[in-house]
Structure formats: structure tokens, C-alpha cells
Amino acid sequence: MSAQAAVTAKPRGAQRAMRFVLPVIVFAAGILAWELMVRIKDIPPYVLPAPSVIVLTLIKDWAVLSQSLATTLLTTLEGFAAASIGGIALALLFNQSKWVEYSLFPYAIVLQVTPVIAIAPLLLIYLEQQTAVVVCAFIVAFFPVLSNTTLGLNSVDRNLAGLFQLYGASKPQTLRFLKLPAALPYILGGLRIAGGLSLIGAVVAEIAAGTAGAGSGLAYRIAESGYRLNIPRMFAALLLLSLAGIVIYGVLAVVSHLVLRRWHESALGKEN
């Protein structure tokens, strides 16, 4: 029995390793092909810089780029925080009163379906630049939090709700011990989407602000490098943005897993 178990366990372990090894191989092969193509065809860096040049630029320009990265990350974080708090708070408000929900929900949708790139220039006129950029990140990110939290709060098991009623639970008790825990997987799902979206919102607003002639975030660096034909720096900034997006998603995924691992199907191993 144990020998058989070992036999079946081995391919499973190999399969798991392959899930990490294969993308790495593809990545390495892609980078190598890129590097070789640039060198063999002697492509100038202002058309397509080699990966090695991008990395060197990243190191050389680190002082400027790290500053910009910090700016963009701060904007993203502020937008994300505002979207999380605002989205959850509004969903709770909707849940307490149908009238509030009927009155406000259409406007939340309007805010969601209007492209933020079209609103950004207006916001930049009326608001201080830093505030406008954060508001853009907020607008893009808050809707998934709102709609997911609303869905979660409405998904409470009917019998459990009856049980709370039976034992005379007050409204705050029902919210704290029943509705919020039941909605937690949905809220975390919304936050995971919102993390990536707030980065997008911040970048979009920075580009809009950049063309207006101000700003120092990564997106502004990309636009600026474009005007100056500093393509290696453009790529370096893009690389940083991409990494930032991956880290944000990764952190939120880990948080979600840690919070839900003991009870929610989404966080449990498939073999259970």
C-alpha cells in the first residue's frame, strides 16, 4: 500500500514542480530569443532595446525610477484603501436600507461604466493633482468591492438568519457574527480585483496628468521617455509597473488564502 502511495505521490510532486519550472523555461527562452535577435540583427536601442540593456537602464536610472515607483505605489495604495473602505461601507449601507440602495446604486453603475480616462482630465481641472490621481484609482477600483460585498451580504444562509432571529440577535450582532463572516470570501474576491484595478486607475490618471505637464509617477516616466525616445527607460518603467501589479495580486491572494484556509472551499486543497 505504502509503495503504491509513493508511486502515485511521485508524479504528483513532479507535476507540481513542472508548474513552476515550465513557465520559467518559457520566460528564459523568450528573453534569450529577444536578446539574440537584437544582437544578431543589430537593432538600435531606440527601436527595441535588448533585455540586458533594459536591466542596465533599470540599475542606472534606479534613483529616478524608484522615486516614481514609490509615488505610483502610494497612489495605488491610497486609491485601493479608499475603494475598499468606500465599497464595503456603501455595501453595508445598501444592506441596511433598500431606499438608499435604490437611490444610489444607478450612480455607482454610471461611475463604473464611464471610462476613467475620459473623466481624468476633468478631475485634474477641479482637483489638486495628487487628489485627482487617487480619486481616479478609487473610481476604477471601488465598484468590484461594492458589488461583491453586496452579493456576499445577500448570500447569507436563510436558516442561519432564522437562527439568529430565534436567539434574538440585534442588528449589529447579526452584522458582525453572521453577515460579515458570510460575505468575507466575496469581499476578499472583490479586493483582489480592486488591487490590480487601482494600479490601472493610478497609471491612467498619471498619464492624463503627465500630458498636462506635471507628475512624477511611473506612468509619467513612461510618457516622458516616449517623448524623448528613451525607449530602454520606457521598458524599465513598464517592467517595474508589471512587477508591482504581480506583487499586489500576490499579496492579496496570500492574505485571502490565509483568512479562508480553514473553512472556505476556494482555499481548500482539491484532494479533500
Next chain:
Amino acid sequence: MSSGKTSSAADAGLTHLAVSLRGVTKTYDNGVMALGPFDLTVRKGEFISLLGPSGCGKSTVLRLIAELSAPSSGIVRVAHHEGVVQPGHGIGFVFQEPTLMPWTSVRENVRLPLKLAGVPKAEARGRADAALASVGLADFADAFPRELSGGMKMRVSLARALVTDPDILLMDEPFAALDEITRFRLNNDLLALWRSLGKTVIFVTHSVFESVYLSQRVVVMTARPGRIQADIRIETVEPRSETFRTSAAYSDYCRKVSAALAPSYSGQSTL
């Protein structure tokens, strides 16, 4: 029905009524008349079963007694023991599903009614553990509901209903979703608990055999709107055990109850 004799375990408070329903009807918002008029009296310490076709309003009766819904007309009286402030505190409810909170431990699930009533944490934990011990799950206090089998989840649900030490236990087809072997075991455990704790139990079921095995009185209901078709007293040697399940008296009672139930199904050919 003759008043008959009841088991000695339930002798205390026999003169008092636990629940009485007088001319109770229930009409839902969509105009469907679910119940009544319905009259029922249950004495303290009695174990009665409500038996009837699906949709006959059995669960509605429990929800009315638990004050989870209000009657359209008639009077529902429930005897609360003195000192009860919180509504529903004197009542334990076991649903058809275990209805456990998946995000917290078994102990926290059982402690919930006490937590909602503001019982201090240390005391509540002790009472939750005692309730878990009474259903034989003392070792599983720290487990999460998803780690338990269907029968164990139902025991947790029972422990939660018992943790407030209610006078009345309402059970809404609690074992319907379980396999027969598990159901028989839980039937015996429930009878043992009832004998030792002396609670009033109102047990809703659609199983003739289960109702006869468990209860002192089987109340057979008609199809919607639910009324009382028959009120049959089950008398046998207490305490009941597996030998009762195979006795001639048991099959006689089952036949009698089935016969009382038959007219309820006559107009239900569409089901």
C-alpha cells in the same frame, strides 16, 4: 383521545402546558393558506411528532411556536420559564440542515446562542463543552464543521439547541437527510437525551416509522391547509429500545398511523 400514562421521566410538570395553539391559521403573502384552523396542546415534558405530507404546514407550526413568523389569526401560547428575558431563549430549534457557521469551530457554533444573549465567555465556553459532551462530541470542539460527517454535524446542531437549556425543543425533520443507520443511532441518542433532560420535544417528520418509534403522541396532519387528521398516542414499555422497533405493537401502531395518513394523500395525485 384518552389521557393515558406517560413515562416517569416526564411526570414533573405534567399538569402544565408547554405549548398551546388555538384556532391558528397562516396565510402567506402570495395568498396561499398554509395552515388551519389548527388546535394543538402539548404538555410539559411530552414528546410529540407532527406527521403529514410535504407542504402541509408542519414546519409552519414550528416557526409559529418559535415566533419566527406570526399567525394570520388565532393564538399561540408558549410557556416560558421564569427569568427568561430574551425571546426564544426557552426554545431550542434544530433545522433540517445542520445550519452551522462554516467559518468557525464547533465550540463557537454551539456557544453562539449564549454569545448572542451576552453570557460571559468563560461560562459560555463551559456550557458549550458540556452540551457537546452530552451529544458525544467532546473531542471535536475545536474541529471545523466541514471536517465532520453529516451525522456529527446534526449532533452539533442538537448541542447548540440544548446549550441554552431550553424547555422546548423544536425539531424540523432533523434526520431526514441522513442515512438509515445514522438516523437510527441518532433516534436512540435523542430518546436518551429526552429521558435524562425532560424537555418538551416537538418533532416534525415525514416518516411514519420514525414518528411512532420516537414519540408519545403522533399528530397526523392533512394536506394543505394543514389541520389535525388524527392524534394517536403511542403506548409501550419505557424506555424504548431497538426491541420496540421490531415488536408487533410497533408495526400495529405504524399501520394505524399510516391509515390515518392515507386520506391526506388522496387529493395529491399530482405529487
